[in-house]
Amino acid sequence: MPQPSDLLTRLAVSTVIFALRPDHSGRSVLWTPLVRRTREPQRGYWALPGGWLPPNEELEVAAARTLRATTGLAPKYLEQLYTFGQVDRSPGARVVSVVYWALVQSDEAARASAGPNVRWVPADTLPALAFDHNRIIEYALWRLRNKVEYAEIAHAFLGETFTLAELREVYEAVLQRSLDPANFRRQMIASGRLRETGERLAGAPHRPPRLYRYDTSAVTAESREPFMRERPAS
């Protein structure tokens, strides 16, 4: 029993990808890939990778497929970000977009398709995008900056192991401000989220920095409720 209302509302999926890459000054900032629209509406505008939801395809699968098809990117997993459905967000018929997101490492970002219809841009200085895609990326940035588990973000951007300098670079890029190295080191160690790997950065100068690993065992609901636990003796 199809509802007349359904015939006027369409479902789409889109994906916001963030990677850490140097800006013109060499400082690491957040970048996101955009795709140029080759069809109306808003033909020629840059937009998030995405497409229509086929009736027999799972939401996340559709998001991954359209992302790969347009940008060549295939993140290990996509997380649902939010569903945007404002009546007037798209000219013509009502379109509700289920938006997924992922953080990718710079080497994966570098493997992304190049070409006239795919472009990476700094996520904090966007051009005017199609539909409400500026607002979607702003929301994704807000979510990223409010994420509780920063070590998790670093893990996603940097991979299994990383130095404290690399970790600080992630924090500085996400928080958009520079942090005191000594203070940062002390606070990171105190956070209990990092474990030394015992290894040091390969191919580094005469005093190679230690490599750390993000300790997932420390990440539990409890660990996010500090005042529900006894505070560690300090």
Added chain:
Amino acid sequence: MPQPSDLLTRLAVSTVIFALRPDHSGRSVLWTPLVRRTREPQRGYWALPGGWLPPNEELEVAAARTLRATTGLAPKYLEQLYTFGQVDRSPGARVVSVVYWALVQSDEAARASAGPNVRWVPADTLPALAFDHNRIIEYALWRLRNKVEYAEIAHAFLGETFTLAELREVYEAVLQRSLDPANFRRQMIASGRLRETGERLAGAPHRPPRLYRYDTSAVTAESREPFMRERPAS
């Protein structure tokens, strides 16, 4: 240019409401309102309040309207929880449901419609519901139990002011375990999220307990990044 795929996919909204109410033993637990389905598919099954999304109605407005129409509940605001779209979640056509949620105070819950087709049930001991609604409520409970800002949850359940005993009752209901009152009091005060109102519980016995207020000024992205700040001297 309608896509054939759209004609087979329908959009719905549903709402998960939680309130704190006593169970048979008088202990506060989480309750959620359900609505009996009066139409196929799955006629007679209990389900979340909800309905189809009309083409010209905002998602949140549709969620609020269908919630009010079925249960009489009108929470101050609804928050988007997640969008459930598994291909096989509904018999027949593909249905994608954008799910909203809210925490309401027990007096508001008490104002909800009664009747043979509306029923409140303890959220942790659900019957077999229509579609994937058991899974949706389990997901909502998981999100609630992983929420960072517990004071925010207490605020939503208890209102502007509350005693430490009432606050502990919220934590015990959400965490499903009892907490040591003295320890809880110490940790709550230490959390810096509470402010004394200077008032005491009205109509209470000869030593009425103090009333506290949830300090929203303490809730910022920074406050959720403890290791990004100098730790308070302890």
